[in-house]
Amino acid sequence: MHAGDDGALGDRFIVESGAAARVAELIEPALSGSGFRLVRVAVSGREGKTLQIMAERPDGTLTIADCEAISKEISPLLDVHDPIAGSYHLEVSSPGIDRPLVRPSDFEVWSGYEAKIEVKQPIDGRKRFRGMLEGFADGEVRIEVDLGEAGRNIIGIPMALVGEARLVLTDELIREALRRGKNSNELSDGAEAPETDSEED
Template identity: 55%
Template sequence: MSQTENQPRIIVETGVDLRVAEIIEPVLGTMDYLLVRVRLLNQNGLTLQIMAERSDGTMTVEDCEAISMAISPVLDVDDPIDKAYHLEVSSPGIDRPMVRKSDFSRWQGHLVKFETSILIDNRKRFRGKIVETNDEGFTIERDQVAYGEAPSVTIPFTALSEAKLILTDDLIRDALRADKLAKAQAANQNGDDEE
């Protein structure tokens, strides 16, 4: 079991989104997927967007289909949404939401933008490169420093309300490299299983 698998999300939903997350997260767990985010959106009527991934960060179209087929009946039984909706299952993408402590260590060195629930250094919105992480929080080096602000700031995980990676060439390169490595490791494991 990887460190990510048993790590709870530090940023979670509210309202109906939270109810859906509570219903589907155990199902995803039994299938070895991690829930990233649930959002009920007013697009194409009503769309229930589920973001998930494997513990190694990969996600295929087949994975999305498997999740959709597994959670649809569960959502039909519990029926947390009282209107008709479209179900959309996807990967978190390269410029992904950051929802677990491990996301911050995994993507250390990359740009992130985020909001806090409380004022930190007289602001709630931040943007910068993740330079350090620990169990309590993470430190960023700001890419835009206003007069009188320190060039780096440490954010406790308990203060986060939303966080997302910023798409850069470096992020694309590292994400593609990580995906290629994960696929090679999966192929090696499958080859070992067949012997």
């Protein structure tokens, strides 16, 4: 399984709301057409809002030059369609090392690394799970977790119940992120374009 797989495994299960959802719907086709994948959109702040676009290449990397290219491509779309009221700062960045997991394929790509998952509804009285990812199968995220007296077991969490998931920053993850960055000859983690301002008051 690879990050660039097509079909349902490559579709984001994370769904933004409000202005962030309008932005995501607007820019995702443009990013895809330019060889990038949208990871997440977030709008923060009230006065002096920040619009954060998190994106990556299919191999999980993103350079500062990529960030700048994305910013130049989506800025005209945002100006024309005006999905956010008032002025804002546009920030384009990579997902970072302890990245959010937003596609079923992410759980396959990062199998063998530790993750935190928060579910929308309690499963056996729990809403938070932390453990080693064991991939994705039959519509479920597989994760090895500590179940107390029952010991460590691999459980399946239905994709529809996953509210938020992200990798846990560990030494192993840092080493792997550096290895992937070197293999692609790109600085993949923490890349961020300079902030730009919308021209609207």
